[in-house]
Amino acid sequence: MKIAIDAMGGDHAPQSTVEGVMLAAKKHSHVTFQLYGDKVKMAPYLEQLSNVEIVHTEEKIESTDSPVEAVRKKKQASMVLAAKAVKDGEAEACISAGNTGALMSAGLFVVGRMKGIKRPALAPTIPTVDGSGFVLLDAGANADAKPEHLLQFGMMGSAYVSAVKKIERPRVGLLNIGTEHNKGTDLTKDAFALLDASSVINFVGNVEARDLLNGVADVVVTDGFTGNMVLKTIEGTAGNLMKMIKGAMTATPLSKLGALTMRKGIYEIKDMMDYSNYGGACLFGLAGTVVKAHGSSNAHAIATTVTQAIQMVEGNIIGNINSALQQTKEEETTNE
Template sequence: MKLAIDGMGGDNAPKAIVEGVLLALEDFPNIEIQLYGNQLQLQPFLKEHNRLQVIHCEEVVEAEDDPARAVRRKKDSSMTRILEAVTDGSADACLSAGNTGALMAGGLFKVGRIEGVARPALATTLPTIDGKGFLMLDLGANADAKPENLLQYAIMGYIYAKKVRGIDNPRVGLLNIGTEDKKGNDLTKQAFTLLKEESNINFIGNVEARDLLDSVADVVVTDGFTGNMVLKSIEGTAGSMMAMLKEAFMASTKTKIGAVLMKSELKKLKGKLDYSEHGGAALFGLKAPVIKAHGSSNARAVYSAIRQASIMVEHNVTGIITETIAQNPEQ
């Protein structure tokens, strides 16, 4: 399979991107990588590899660029070129750690939606206490949603969790303010009814935000506004918790000794909260896999995102979503 990678996107590009690419090529013999970017800037970090093709681009979509305008005007940018690669079929999937809005806009304008999908959703795997993680969508592709959108999110999330994450019969939960069937606003009440009637998923009912890290569900669906706030709350809480633990362990000689004795346990805890092990955020509902890696991705995170993209291609996730949506034209 061929993967198109934006070598210039993200806070740590191009070094982290190239290093992640080289790690992936070493571990995944079934992939070929097309690395797009400024060849002069990429060159210091590159190594010769027979499955790596570097494609020079003159432009870069910057973090501060207007999303839609950047994709339209910067036609020779690394981000625009990777999207065109999956559109014309020269690559099977693409990945960028750059401007999220531009990647989503480009995904819609260039790659296009699967027929029958009203609105694509941004989804990623978030950590849980048991280390298994859960998939959550939408995380911000659409601030507003209709009940039918949440049903499609659930179907796409279920397929991804089953095919990519290897969960036999993923539990799908609807994020709500209570677990009772009648809880919530008009959106969640109507969505609950649709999800309960859907035979293609394993719907377990409403779930609350406080239970998400306890592995209450394998897939959690919500509107993009709510999902984005929950995502940032989890990220902020995890970061604050690690900072407070570090401060507590550095408070005195006694606690510093304790930190040394607990080093392996603390490393495990940090690993459970590390986004880099889960890959990136996928834009579900597009005609080809488009992966958004975290803007601050290091080489390990890029490697994980490449692994995620390759598994999506290998298991034909986009094709299965297309077939499932086509079988349910009333959604």
């Protein structure tokens, strides 16, 4: 197996990316890692490992670049070359912590869309109180959606959770303003009907935003606009809550003393809500495996994302999604 990594994307590239790959390379000796980027800038962080290859390029996509234009014009950019490796069959997956829009564009224009998938989806794993997390689709690849898109999101999310988390029948929930089947917009009502009628997924009905972190479902589907708002609200709330707790614990000498006794528990909560322990956001609906690592990823987060991509390849995500598509097509033909 080969994994292609854009070493130049992200807030702390190439250091964090290269160091993360070094950690992963030691753990996964059966996998070959292809690092795409400036070998001079990567050199200080590289170790002599037999399963790490360097593909030199000085061109990269900046966070300020126009996504589509950058992918089309910067043919030798590290991100584009990593995506091309998947397209050409030289690698089974590619990872980047760089420009999200550019990676989505590279996924669509370079790797290509999976046959039968109407819309791709950006799918991060979001922490839950019990530590298991849930997959959210779509978190921003498309601002709007149709009912049939949400059905496919449920199928793709289920295939991922089954392969990576080893859950045989993942619970799929539809994000809505109430749990009743007749609640919501025309989109959610029509999507409910499609999801409920499908035998391909284990649909558990509507779920409300307030219940998401309680682990009410393993996969939650919604349109990209709503999903992105939910994702950023959760990220912002979690970050600010930890700041508030830290402030309260250090406000007075007495609170500092109390903080010492609570330190272990606070760190456990922090780890539970730490994105770096859950991997990156998957770009589902493409003909190959593409994973977006968080822009501010440290070495640990990169290593976790690499492991995630390996599990996706070993779990045959693409094949499982194709099987679900075929089964859905057969159901539609039978019902006509």
